Amino acid sequence: MLKRKINQSAVSGDETPLFWPAKMKGGVLFVLDETLIPDKVSYIKVTTVDEAVKVIQNMKTRAFGQLLVVLNAFFLGMDRFNKVSDKQPLAELVKIANALNGSRPTFPFAEVTGMVLHWAQKAAAQDQDIKQTVTRNINGYLQGIRTRRMDRVNCIAKFVKKGDCVLTHCNVSGELALAALICKKEKKPVRFFATETRPYLQGAKLTCWELQKVGADVTLVADNAIGSLMADQIVNKVIVGSDRSCANGDFANKIGTYQIAVLAKEFKIPFYVLTQPSNRIKKGVDIPVEIREEGELLRFNGKKILPGKVRGFYPGFDIVPHKFVTKDIPINVN
Amino acid sequence: MLKRKINQSAVSGDETPLFWPAKMKGGVLFVLDETLIPDKVSYIKVTTVDEAVKVIQNMKTRAFGQLLVVLNAFFLGMDRFNKVSDKQPLAELVKIANALNGSRPTFPFAEVTGMVLHWAQKAAAQDQDIKQTVTRNINGYLQGIRTRRMDRVNCIAKFVKKGDCVLTHCNVSGELALAALICKKEKKPVRFFATETRPYLQGAKLTCWELQKVGADVTLVADNAIGSLMADQIVNKVIVGSDRSCANGDFANKIGTYQIAVLAKEFKIPFYVLTQPSNRIKKGVDIPVEIREEGELLRFNGKKILPGKVRGFYPGFDIVPHKFVTKDIPINVN
Numbered sequence: 001m002l003k004r005k006i007n008q009s010a011v012s013g014d015e016t017p018l019f020w021p022a023k024m025k026g027g028v029l030f031v032l033d034e035t036l037i038p039d040k041v042s043y044i045k046v047t048t049v050d051e052a053v054k055v056i057q058n059m060k061t062r063a064f065g066q067l068l069v070v071l072n073a074f075f076l077g078m079d080r081f082n083k084v085s086d087k088q089p090l091a092e093l094v095k096i097a098n099a100l101n102g103s104r105p106t107f108p109f110a111e112v113t114g115m116v117l118h119w120a121q122k123a124a125a126q127d128q129d130i131k132q133t134v135t136r137n138i139n140g141y142l143q144g145i146r147t148r149r150m151d152r153v154n155c156i157a158k159f160v161k162k163g164d165c166v167l168t169h170c171n172v173s174g175e176l177a178l179a180a181l182i183c184k185k186e187k188k189p190v191r192f193f194a195t196e197t198r199p200y201l202q203g204a205k206l207t208c209w210e211l212q213k214v215g216a217d218v219t220l221v222a223d224n225a226i227g228s229l230m231a232d233q234i235v236n237k238v239i240v241g242s243d244r245s246c247a248n249g250d251f252a253n254k255i256g257t258y259q260i261a262v263l264a265k266e267f268k269i270p271f272y273v274l275t276q277p278s279n280r281i282k283k284g285v286d287i288p289v290e291i292r293e294e295g296e297l298l299r300f301n302g303k304k305i306l307p308g309k310v311r312g313f314y315p316g317f318d319i320v321p322h323k324f325v326t327k328d329i330p331i332n333v334n
Numbered sequence: 335m336l337k338r339k340i341n342q343s344a345v346s347g348d349e350t351p352l353f354w355p356a357k358m359k360g361g362v363l364f365v366l367d368e369t370l371i372p373d374k375v376s377y378i379k380v381t382t383v384d385e386a387v388k389v390i391q392n393m394k395t396r397a398f399g400q401l402l403v404v405l406n407a408f409f410l411g412m413d414r415f416n417k418v419s420d421k422q423p424l425a426e427l428v429k430i431a432n433a434l435n436g437s438r439p440t441f442p443f444a445e446v447t448g449m450v451l452h453w454a455q456k457a458a459a460q461d462q463d464i465k466q467t468v469t470r471n472i473n474g475y476l477q478g479i480r481t482r483r484m485d486r487v488n489c490i491a492k493f494v495k496k497g498d499c500v501l502t503h504c505n506v507s508g509e510l511a512l513a514a515l516i517c518k519k520e521k522k523p524v525r526f527f528a529t530e531t532r533p534y535l536q537g538a539k540l541t542c543w544e545l546q547k548v549g550a551d552v553t554l555v556a557d558n559a560i561g562s563l564m565a566d567q568i569v570n571k572v573i574v575g576s577d578r579s580c581a582n583g584d585f586a587n588k589i590g591t592y593q594i595a596v597l598a599k600e601f602k603i604p605f606y607v608l609t610q611p612s613n614r615i616k617k618g619v620d621i622p623v624e625i626r627e628e629g630e631l632l633r634f635n636g637k638k639i640l641p642g643k644v645r646g647f648y649p650g651f652d653i654v655p656h657k658f659v660t661k662d663i664p665i666n667v668n
Binding site: 038039169193195196197198199201204205208209212218219220221222223224225226227228229231232255256257258259260261262263265266289297298300301303305306307308309310311312313314315318319 | 372529531546556565632635641642644648
């Protein structure tokens, strides 16, 4: 019985690079360069808060990786305390938080950095060592997140049934791949369809890559093939991630998620969302949507798709109303 | 009054290459190589029926261009009559028709070739010269099509209102661009949004190119941005083409059309389709959908997107139920 339980569970040895894409080592933050996958697995060395902001802005990391970068950036910032501004750690932490908050608009960076500032303020009020407290709390928080993500991986694996054809969009940072690995170990046949996710092709480059790495059955489709897949009953479940959740259940996720949600409703296909519940923002319309630079759409692998001066419009995210969600799968699954 | 009428109308001098992408000249069929646009406007010289089948199969031409190639291929085939099989023109015409019918599954080639065979059979029954009759009828038919397409261009131009933001998908072979040109001449501001239309990028490469050439205001979006564009009320009309129509109004068009239709319904945005009405096929489910080779999806500009052996699934067309259509704009607009 115990043996079976272990077989069913994802353990940290199974972690794929995308499951935990940024790690501190020797005072340096190693951030997986997701734009180079699948050609190579390479890490960017980040040593300052400014560099951390840059890897986020350039989308070298995204989704869950951003949370890791934001939290670990405090370690990088605090490393400088002893050198320059030992006396005013609180003011320095606010500067770090502000820099990180401004990096990209759609993500709830301010919620994360606000939590860190709260710890620092509390430590200051209680006359504790701020750096020590913040370090301990961030590490504890990260450990908790890791455990809860692994719990969700196991939850997804139970949730997916024998013979399911699961459509996913963009990349959910390792959780689906680890769930697929569990299904594989249990000899439960599951098939995955991944959208390309233009223009960055996260679906093609990240999701297909990691699902293939764990030996899952994955097929790539263009972003415009969803209607066809659903009309022909080729997929029977949709699982997507979310970059930000609202109190009313609306959520932000990679552009393209909204139309998949509408189609799922039209074709009566259950639509599941991996969420990080939060009450800090009331409803979807309050989430600012990042409009990315048009050049990202008009180029492919660095080369312009079109000559001349055609304009492009590239909203980075969709805000999906909760009415389209069949079921949330929150990170705190237990 | 008359002057104003002339200004409002598209005339053949305005024709863009995509409006009439295949023409006979000196016994050779010149077919616009749509895969090279927008880098260059280049024509493939087609001299045999087999070569005509090949340009269709390789998608060097598509949509309306295919109709032109199929009809003109009879001229190429009949040119050989005097040389090899003068005695049995009817049997030879059937061979030509069969070769063309087999080129791609979704298009109603058999309807077109059947019409030609019918002319030939009638001529034979009436003891007329088959080659002469077929030649005269094909030329007359093409002339009629040209006039009716120009009529539809004028119809679209009237249909589009000042300030409209029109979403289109794939490429409707010149008609939208010519309508945009009329709007421009009338100083009626209209904005267009074109989807990329992966994997061939007809929207980016053909539609943006020809709309830009006529000086229209066009913006490219990824295929996954439609939900966002509609939710944010950025577009207020959808105009798409159709490759095949059914008696009940269902129609086949480039993959991606179905999901745009569903989204238009969800967001209450009128969805218009340029149709070629036909009663030969009863309803959408009876149309065979071409599944294209996965390599076309897994490559971009000839280069593999992904290393390894990820599978791709690329249905070439959507079959859209008529219930999603706000209004058909048939080719016989008068």
